[in-house]
Structure formats: structure tokens, C-alpha cells
Amino acid sequence: MHHPQAASRKSVAQNAVETLARLRARRPRVHCITNTVAQNFTANALLAAGCVPSMTLSIEEVGSFVSGAQALLVNLGTFDKERREAVTIAVESARSSALPWVLDPVFVDRAPTRAAFARELIGRRPTVIRLNHAEFSTLASSRASRDAVMAYARASQTVVGLSGESDLVSDGERTVSVANGHPLMTRVTAMGCAGSALVGACLAIEPDALVAAAAALLIINVAGELAAEKSAGPGSFAASIIDALYNLDGPTLIARAKER
């Protein structure tokens, strides 16, 4: 229906190469409202990619941190009352500073209150929503397919990044798909959260949200493939993927990308 390269004149891989170079040159600040399980790994993934993470959840501070950042991540994992308030302030701050923001509706399939809060946030139009199949089904009330993702992106007026065996990114008009990654990525906690944070980082330096989201997902998935080759299991893999994000170069991205 859509030619993968309709996303732009360039391939996802070429865009990712340029995005990564800009990340490292500009070192954007990314404020992350994320769960305590994921904070350390997410911060290290952003640092490895050349960015400057901040993580405060304090309702008194979060507005200042967000308005001094170049992008915002909102991850719904392990939510408490204060974090919910912090999200509201942070999203308001991002909107009034015209910053891009990413929503990662972790585990909305597990608790109706969380799904309700995610829907409320989606109404405030995140630049990108990054989620997995179970989370998509809960929010879109439909199984994840290329058409369903496009329809949901169009209805929500956002870019949707769906993770799975192949990743699918759509803005409702254009859709790209990349089949990189490694099964060990599902065996390390916070891998999806780190991917969403990287989407935020790419949005900070790339105005086309579809291009930014696809670049981020390709970058982390190729890093995962490289890390798997040097790992003895998920423990060494978690360290190796951080090393791989730090060392990743353009030719490797081009050579490894499996666009569909």
C-alpha cells in the first residue's frame, strides 16, 4: 500500500545514520518520567547515545527540568500519585515550550486505571506513542496489524511505533517497518523503555517524527544484534547493548538494516 521509502526520500537506515550523528553532536537533554525499574538503564542508554538524561519526578521541579530540556519521555510503569501529578505538569510544560514528547503506555493491558490514564494522555497528543502488541490491543481495541496501526495513528493524530518481531512506525499516512533486533532484548527489563527514551532523544534533533521514531528503533535494534554476538546471556547482554549504542557507526547501521 505504502512504499517503505515514502517516509522520506531516504531509507530508514540513511536517516538513522544522520540522526545518530546529530545526537552525538548536539547532545540533547531528554527529561524522562519513567518507572524506578527502568531509570538507571534508561539513563545509561541515553548517555551512551550521547544525550543528557534527567529524571526528577518532583512536582515542584519537573516543570523547570522539562522546559530546560529538548524532549520529554512519559512512561507509565510503576505509577504512584505524585508521579501522576508530575506527568500532568511535565506534559503541560512540554506543550507550552513546544517540545516533542513520547508516551510509553507500559502494561496498560494489566490495569484498567492505567489504561484510562493513558487514554487521557493520548488526548493531549504525544508526538509519538511507542508500545507493544498487548498494549496496542488494549488502547486501540483491535489486534495490531499494519492497517490497524495506521488507522490508530490517524485517529490519534500522532505517530505510532509498535514493537514486535518487526517494528512498525506509522503517522497514519506513511508507514515503515524494520525487522531488526534480537530475542535477548525481551529478557532484559527496561529495554522497551530505553527504546522509547531514544525515540524522545531523536525527536529532539529531527523534526519529522516518523523519521525520528524509525531511526531510534533501528538504532536500538541493531545495537541489540551486535550485543547479542558478544553476550553469554541477558546479564552480559544488558551491558553489551550499552557498549554497542556507544560504539555504533553508520556503515554498520546501513549494512544491518532490514527495511520492509
Place this chain on the structure above:
Amino acid sequence: MHHPQAASRKSVAQNAVETLARLRARRPRVHCITNTVAQNFTANALLAAGCVPSMTLSIEEVGSFVSGAQALLVNLGTFDKERREAVTIAVESARSSALPWVLDPVFVDRAPTRAAFARELIGRRPTVIRLNHAEFSTLASSRASRDAVMAYARASQTVVGLSGESDLVSDGERTVSVANGHPLMTRVTAMGCAGSALVGACLAIEPDALVAAAAALLIINVAGELAAEKSAGPGSFAASIIDALYNLDGPTLIARAKER
């Protein structure tokens, strides 16, 4: 007094082999109320062993998460008000869904308020209490010995898993002891918490709580021995033990187990 293999017709090691195989086949969901220091390592240990961890502490969500899980871990480290409320809801949810739950009364020897809360929870009958010598002494008002552990398990109508140079597991009638593990395990934070989470995971797929607890402790201790052989210190050890949990096989468990 008790023959170690009275726990069941099988040895602890044989039971552990079967328990590990079932963990990997059934991939139980384990909800963990645990401290923020331990969350990441605990989640990764559960993922490495084949389980699906969740970690929310939100009082609005925790009931749904627990009732959708197969076991619950309650760890008392770094407690704040909201987490205390979350525990009450989570334990109620576990009880009404007839789920097994593990209590890890971390550092009850350091603050009387924490010890009081632990005693209140023990009154609600955790399936297993896993603790170290200092914690046992505080709660049982007696030094940890084989007899004291049996007496305490009987009085509390629960299974007690005591960690130390040898681990001791007793339900008040049967007692088993396993002398595996490595000193580096005491040099990595959250190692005990991860062990308790693994007890929860094993309870999800093994109805005999004594068998499940002994299997979990043997599994993590043998993983610790394997990891120590590949480590240059506690940093590489923390990654290696996750790799070892992921790669552990039955023959290694049988060959390494030191039952007493």
C-alpha cells in the same frame, strides 16, 4: 532429626531441576513489591529464569496486577507510606485469589517500626518467609539454629527460608539444608531480594512450598557459584549470575548441589 530427603521422595536437586523446567515452560507472572534499590536486578533475575515480572506500587493498580499474577513478593526495603498501603492491598488481593506470597523482611533489625510491620504481615500468613540471620533473630527473638527455625516455622504456620553459609528451609515438620553459594553474593545489592523473588516464582508452579523454596535457593546459589568462576569482582559477577540463571541446566544443578 529429619532426614534431608524427607521433604519429598526426591532430593532437593531433583526437585529443583523439575521446578526450573516448569518455570521456563509456564513463565509465571510474579508481582514484586520491592525496594527501588532492588527492582531492576530482581526483574532481570526473574526474566533470566523465564518469568514475567511486574513491579507497580500504585495503590490504584496493585490489586489488578496481583490478581493477574501467579505469585506475589513483598520485600520491606526502603518503605514509604504509599508502599505500605500497596502491601496491604496486594496481600489482600493475593489471599482472595489464593496466590502464594513471599515475605522478605529486609533489615527488620535496623528499625523497630519495620519489625512491627513485618510481624503484622507474618500474622497474615505468607507462604514463605525468606530472611537472613540478623532478621531472623529480630523476628523470632532467638538465634537462628535448625531447631529455632523449625519452631518459628511451626509457630508462624509458614515455611521459613533462612540464608547463610548454609541455607535452611523448614515448614516446621520437614527441614532441608543446602550449602551452595559464593561469598561474592554478599557483595552485590539485591541478591537476597532476587532470591526471594525466585522463591515466589517457584511457588507459582510448585504447590509444596518447602520444595519450591528449597529449589529456588539452590538454583540461585548454584548460579552464584557458576558466575563466580567467570567474574573479576562483584560488578562482573552481578551480570554473570543473570547469565548463569538463564543458562543453568539440570545436570549442573544435580552435580553441584550440596544437600545436608
Place this chain on the structure above:
Amino acid sequence: MHHPQAASRKSVAQNAVETLARLRARRPRVHCITNTVAQNFTANALLAAGCVPSMTLSIEEVGSFVSGAQALLVNLGTFDKERREAVTIAVESARSSALPWVLDPVFVDRAPTRAAFARELIGRRPTVIRLNHAEFSTLASSRASRDAVMAYARASQTVVGLSGESDLVSDGERTVSVANGHPLMTRVTAMGCAGSALVGACLAIEPDALVAAAAALLIINVAGELAAEKSAGPGSFAASIIDALYNLDGPTLIARAKER
């Protein structure tokens, strides 16, 4: 102006060797009020150096934990309301038990409310303030130089440990400078927090706060150099520096120290 070795009759390196030996022999308890991003890495750094960390933030428990410890760390990252209350209680408990305490005013340059809280705490006279150049500029309203650091230490009646390409430690009268470390240390989150925690640990066993702070910074920076030689990027580096802290010996400290 000041001869580096005026800090004591011994060199920073010789003092660090003795401090490290005492840390490992006495295993001080260090209570850490630190952000959730840094808790796990900080605990593992302290354990690797031979100390016993605790981390609770509960306002009901923190007083007991601090009065049972030998030093306190207060790190301002990711602050919420309860943590702010916990700090007040913890500092009061440290003062009434005459315990040394370290303040790490993380990111005070990012939010005015955080800077205000840091100033309030500095008024309660931390034994050591450890911070970076941006944080120093915010609090001292002046760029960080040797003279500015001395003046600020004198005015605040505390020891200041400034991290940067060279670390500078001053009590207002004496100043020492050590130029160890590695750029990868800036690519791992919580590295500064772990350094501050190590300052706390050294204060627990060394009454001269200047000597303790300089020893701690030398120890972690030399560990960073050793770790960098064995790392493929920031992921493996984060594990290697923990290994290096565990394995560090006196002759290596002496051979590597670059005092100025």
C-alpha cells in the same frame, strides 16, 4: 599558594591507601538518601569498597537507620515530598549522633527550588559538599576556580570537593588537587553519586574531612582508569569500575595518583 601536601604530612595517595585499608577492615555502615536512578549503583560501589549501605527514605525509619550508621549521604536527585522530609529527619539524626554527612547537590543548576533547598541544607553544615562545576557556579554564584572553591569552603565552614578534569578538595585553608579519572566516568549515570557515597564512607573512618574526601575521590578515579582499560564502552565500564573498587590495592593507588 598551598603546597598540595600541606593537607597532612602524607601525600593524598598515602592517605588513600590507609583509608581504603581501614574501610575494608571496619566495614562502616553508610546510610544513603539518594535518587532512585543512583541507588543500585551506589549500593554496589559501597559494597565493593567493603562498606554496608542502607537506603531507606521512609520518614518513620530513617532516623533509626542513620543513628545506627557511621555516615550519611544526602543526594538531591529526583526529589519528592517524602524524601525532602526524610532528609530533614536524617540530617537531624546525623547531627545529634555527631555523624559526618555529605551533601551532593545534583542538578541544582536546573531548578531554583532545588537550589534553595540545597542552600538551606548547606546552612546546616554538611561535613563535605561534593559537586561539579555547574552545580558550584549555581550555589557559589561564581565560576569554579581554586580560589573560588577555597573562599566558598571557608564561607560555608565545610569541605568542598569539586569534580572536573582535575578534582579539587578544600577546607578553606588547605587545598589538594588530583588529576585522575577517565572520560567514560561521565558516560555512566550515578558515577558522581557513587563518588559522594564513597566520600561518606571515608568520613566514617577518617576524622580529617579533607583527607577523607581526597582519598575517596582518588580511589574512585583510579578505579575508573583501571576499569577503562578493560572496557568496550560505558556498559562494560559500569561493571568494571565496581570490580576495580573491589580489587584496588595500595601500590596501584600510589603508582597512579597524579597530585598537583
